[in-house]
Every structure is written in C-alpha cells, then in structure tokens.
Amino acid sequence: MYHPRELYPSLGTSYRLGPPQPGADSTFPPALAEGYRYSDLDAPKLDCFLPGIEAAPRTLAAPPPLPPLPPVLGTEPAPPAPEALHSLPGVSLSLENRELWKEFNSVGTEMIITKAGRRMFPACRVSVTGLDPEARYLFLLDVVPVDGARYRWQGRRWEPSGKAEPRLPDRVYIHPDSPATGAHWMRQPVSFHRVKLTNSTLDPHGHLILHSMHKYQPRIHLVRAAQLCSQHWGGVASFRFLETTFISVTAYQNPRITQLKIAANPFAKGFRENGRNCKRERDARVKRKLRGPETAATKAYGSGDAPGGPCDSTLGGDVRESETEQVPAHREATLAPVPPCGGSSAEAYLLHPAAFHGAPGPLPTRTNFPEVPESGPGRSASYSAAFLELQAGPGGSGYPVAPSTAPFAPHFLQGGPFPLSYPGPGGYLDVGSKPMY
DNA sequence: TCGACTCACACGTTTGAAGGGT
DNA sequence: AACCCTTCAAACGTGTGAGTCG
Numbered sequence: 001m002y003h004p005r006e007l008y009p010s011l012g013t014s015y016r017l018g019p020p021q022p023g024a025d026s027t028f029p030p031a032l033a034e035g036y037r038y039s040d041l042d043a044p045k046l047d048c049f050l051p052g053i054e055a056a057p058r059t060l061a062a063p064p065p066l067p068p069l070p071p072v073l074g075t076e077p078a079p080p081a082p083e084a085l086h087s088l089p090g091v092s093l094s095l096e097n098r099e100l101w102k103e104f105n106s107v108g109t110e111m112i113i114t115k116a117g118r119r120m121f122p123a124c125r126v127s128v129t130g131l132d133p134e135a136r137y138l139f140l141l142d143v144v145p146v147d148g149a150r151y152r153w154q155g156r157r158w159e160p161s162g163k164a165e166p167r168l169p170d171r172v173y174i175h176p177d178s179p180a181t182g183a184h185w186m187r188q189p190v191s192f193h194r195v196k197l198t199n200s201t202l203d204p205h206g207h208l209i210l211h212s213m214h215k216y217q218p219r220i221h222l223v224r225a226a227q228l229c230s231q232h233w234g235g236v237a238s239f240r241f242l243e244t245t246f247i248s249v250t251a252y253q254n255p256r257i258t259q260l261k262i263a264a265n266p267f268a269k270g271f272r273e274n275g276r277n278c279k280r281e282r283d284a285r286v287k288r289k290l291r292g293p294e295t296a297a298t299k300a301y302g303s304g305d306a307p308g309g310p311c312d313s314t315l316g317g318d319v320r321e322s323e324t325e326q327v328p329a330h331r332e333a334t335l336a337p338v339p340p341c342g343g344s345s346a347e348a349y350l351l352h353p354a355a356f357h358g359a360p361g362p363l364p365t366r367t368n369f370p371e372v373p374e375s376g377p378g379r380s381a382s383y384s385a386a387f388l389e390l391q392a393g394p395g396g397s398g399y400p401v402a403p404s405t406a407p408f409a410p411h412f413l414q415g416g417p418f419p420l421s422y423p424g425p426g427g428y429l430d431v432g433s434k435p436m437y
Numbered sequence: 438t439c440g441a442c443t444c445a446c447a448c449g450t451t452t453g454a455a456g457g458g459t
Numbered sequence: 460a461a462c463c464c465t466t467c468a469a470a471c472g473t474g475t476g477a478g479t480c481g
Contacts, residue, residue, distance in 0.1 A: 112474085115443075119472070152440090199442090212441075250442050251475090258474070267472040270448040 088224060088237040090130035096189045097125045100264060101243045107256045108158055109246035111216075117196030117207040121265045124192040124218050124244060131182025131222075135234065139175035139185065140221040141192045143208050146245055151213050153253035161213075168201055168209040172221075179225050192220070197248065210248040218244050 095101060100122045101109070112118045124141060131137060145164060152161035173195045177184065198207040210216060217240055224234035252258045262268040 121473090262474070265473070267448095267450060268474060269450075271474055 087235040088130075088222060091128065091222060091237045092130050093126045093128050093220060093222075093237075093239040095125070095241045095244070096127055097122055098241070098243065101241065103264075104257070104260055105243040105245065107260060108254055109244075110249045110252055110254060110257045111197055111246045112252065113197045113199040113210050113212060113248045113250060115198060115200045115203075117198045117203070117205055119193060120195055120197060120218075120246075121261060123195065124220060124241075125189050126220060126239075127189045128185050128222070131186055132224075133181060133183035133186070135182050136179040136225045137182060137185060138178040138221075138223040138225060139190055139192075140178075140223065141173045141175070141195055141218060142170065142221070143197070143210060143216045143218050144170075146215040146217045149215070150211075151215060151247055158247055158253075164214055165211040168211065171206060171208050173208060192218075199248070199250065212248050212250050215245060215247050217242075218246075 104122060111120055145167070147160075148164045149160035150162045150164050151158045173192065175190060175192065176194070177190075196205070196207040197210050198205075199210060199212050200207075201209055203209055219238055219240045221239075222237040224236070252261070262271045
C-alpha cells in the first residue's frame with residue numbers, strides 16, 4: 001500500500017487531519033441542512049463544472065453538516081433521502097435498488113477494493129425525473145469520505161480506530177451515456193454498475209481511489225450541459241442516499257455481508273449453497289486433489305451433472321439484482337447530428353468511443369484525435385477509462401497529480417482552463433483534491 | 438503474533454462475433 | 460441485403476484461502 005506522504009513528499013507534515021472547513025450556505029434548504037454535515041460537496045471538486053453555469057447559484061459551495069457518526073453501522077434512523085443540493089429546480093432522483101441497499105446497510109455495507117479495481121455491489125441505480133427532455137445532461141458519480149475516522153472490525157461490529165488517512169486524489173466517474181438528453185435519462189433507470197473502486201493511489205485506469213477501512217458515501221451529480229461543446233453549463237444537482245454509505249475493505253470482515261453479496265450478486269452465484277464453488281464443494285475438490293487424479297465419476301460431476309440447479313438462497317431470491325444496462329444502441333446521441341467540434345469532447349467520444357476506451361492503438365489526446373478508432377481484439381479495452389487529470393487551479397486542490405505511467409499516458413490529459421474538456425463517458429474525471437481533514 | 442493486503446484459482450455471467458435462417 | 464436468432468468462446472466479475480508483509 002502506498003502512502004501519500006511517500007508519494008507526495010511535498011505534502012509534508014502540513015497535510016494534517018482535522019475537521020472540514022466550516023461554511024454556511026444560505027441557499028441550502030434549512031430543512032435538509034438541519035442535522036447533516038455534507039462532508040465534501042465542496043466547490044473545488046466540482047469547480048470545473050461550475051464557472052460556466054449561467055446565473056446559477058453556487059449551491060455546492062457550502063456543505064450542510066452530516067449527522068454525527070453512529071457508533072454502529074446500520075443503527076442510524078432512516079434519513080430523508082435523497083438529500084440533494086441543486087440548481088436544477090424540479091429535478092429529483094430516487095434510488096431504484098433502495099431495498100437492497102437498505103438490506104446491506106442494516107448489516108453494515110462493505111465494498112471490496114483491489115489494486116486492479118473492484119465494482120461496487122450493490123451498484124447505485126437511480127431514476128431521475130424533472131429533467132428538461134430536450135436538454136443534455138451529464139451524470140457523474142463520486143465517492144467521498146463520511147468522516148475523519150479509520151475503522152476496524154471488532155468481531156461483531158465496526159468501530160472507529162484512529163484518524164483517517166489523508167485524502168486521496170478525487171476522481172469522478174462519468175456515466176457512459178453522458179451527455180444525453182433529459183428524455184434519455186428519464187426513460188429508464190441510470191445504473192452506475194461499472195464504477196470501480198481501487199486502493200492503488202497510482203491507479204492508471206482512473207478508478208475511484210479509496211483507503212481501506214474507511215467509511216465512504218457515494219454521490220451522484222447531474223450537470224446540465226447547455227449545448228454539446230458548450231463552454232456553458234446550465235446547472236448542477238447533487239444527490240446522495242445515506243443508505244449507500246459503506247466501508248471499504250480489502251477482504252470482507254463481516255460474514256453476514258459475504259452471505260448477502262453471494263446471495264444477491266449474480267457473479268457470485270458459484271458460491272451459493274448449491275454452487276460448485278461453495279465451501280463443501282471446494283473442500284471436496286481439495287480432498288480429491290490430494291487423493292490423486294480425478295475418477296470418471298468426478299469428471300462427470302464436474303462436467304455438469306452436479307446437483308447445481310437454482311439457488312436456494314435464504315434471502316428468497318435467485319438473482320436479486322439484475323442491473324439494467326444502458327444500451328448503447330439506444331443512445332440517441334449517436335443518431336443526433338454531430339456538431340463539428342473535435343478534441344476530447346463528448347462528440348468525439350460518440351464518434352470514436354473505442355478510442356476513448358483504452359484501445360491498444362493510438363489513444364486520443366486533446367489535440368491529436370485518431371481519425372479511425374482502433375478497437376482491440378478483446379473486450380479488455382472496452383471500458384477502461386480515459387480521464388482527465390487536472391492540475392490544481394487557483395484556490396484549488398494543491399494535491400499533486402500522480403505521475404502517469406507510460407502505457408496509459410495518453411489517457412491523462414493534463415490541466416487546462418475551465419470548463420473542462422470532456423474526457424469521455426464511462427471515463428473518470430480526476431479533479432485533484434485538497435486535503436479536507 | 439496479528440491484522441491487512443495480494444494473488445491465483447475455480448466458477449458463473451456477460452459480451453460480442455460468427456453463422457445460419459427467414 | 461437486411462434483419463433476427465442461436466451458439467460459442469473469451470473476457471470479466473466474484474469470493475476464497477494461502478501466502479506475504481509490516
């Protein structure tokens with residue numbers, strides 16, 4: 001595990017932990033603000049989107065407070081969710097898979113983070129209403145620390161065990177359909193199931209970087225883009241659902257969470273009670289291995305005669321979450337007339353999505369966009385992300401930009417004036433960060 | 438010694454290309 | 460030629476458990 005102080009010596013000892021910077025936002029509805037500390041909906045992180053907002057109030061500038069840290073996960077009362085800050089009046093978001101999230105939250109949601117990046121499960125799936133059907137929007141997701149504590153599993157529950165690690169570079173995941181019209185977003189639930197979490201501070205793929213054993217809160221942001229290629233943005237709405245709070249781990253600590261994940265996640269089907277990868281079967285395999293080569297009977301067993309069958313999950317479901325894919329073929333943006341603007345804009349993505357998705361061939365940069373996208377032979381390139389890494393602007397993060405590794409260098413688009421060039425949907429926006437604590 | 442982390446593994450799911458039929 | 464459907468293989472996502480590290 002890398003330590004930011006080793007990676008970024010310039011941080012020095014002044015990179016200290018401490019309470020969030022105080023601030024009050026008079027524009028935030030008191031009913032929502034009361035009792036909450038919105039830990040990190042700080043302007044700098046989204047500043048890149050804000051300067052161009054046309055006559056919109058800076059609703060993101062001052063986070064309302066979050067409730068005090070509960071002693072045990074899952075014991076907090078049901079919040080008035082979603083909590084929202086917005087300059088997009090009338091826009092509302094609802095969490096589609098809320099029941100699943102609540103189930104996990106009642107136990108204490110844990111999310112595995114790995115060096116290579118691990119998907120969130122459950123994923124954030126929301127439905128949105130109140131958008132202008134004609135206007136175009138970007139859907140973004142980021143994850144922010146809930147508090148300044150590090151946690152430890154104490155056999156039965158999570159307990160704070162010291163101060164949090166320093167903040168890592170903030171990254172924002174951009175939904176692959178972005179930008180799309182309000183009608184598109186409202187037509188079907190919007191799923192962020194491709195978001196990946198990593199604990200590698202040098203992650204070259206643009207996954208969201210988290211510390212292990214810390215408590216996090218996903219947030220969803222809607223940004224109205226007045227036009228494609230526009231330098232102006234029509235407003236921002238940010239939402240969070242308190243039941244989506246989780247603790248990042250490198251290995252599951254709470255066995256109940258493991259059970260829930262196995263029961264609910266289709267990819268973990270093999271670990272269910274009747275699966276061939278369940279404990280009983282794995283033990284049997286180990287014994288067979290120790291005894292020698294497989295017998296004919298075991299071969300037949302392995303080739304599909306096993307008593308597998310449907311899952312008899314105690315949670316009463318087979319696949320309890322089947323997340324809807326945002327079907328690219330339905331992307332009306334691909335059918336829309338494309339204005340003649342190049343660079344790493346949304347249109348550039350729509351014209352050459354593969355070029356943005358980690359194609360092994362020449363990758364686009366701001367000024368050098370390949371005419372013919374190269375798509376790799378395998379699927380590995382399909383969703384690896386391009387993302388924009390910004391140098392700290394005036395009053396900005398001051399967090400040093402992680403050095404880019406050679407093979408991915410074209411993905412890292414450095415600096416530049418606001419508003420940002422668009423890094424490509426399905427990609428991540430690295431907006432740097434400033435130490436919050 | 439212990440807790441956190443990494444890695445290889447086996448298995449199931451997803452995805453997209455290829456091929457055939459209409 | 461265009462569309463639809465099925466099949467198939469590779470890539471991907473998953474939790475596990477042994478091993479490693481500090």
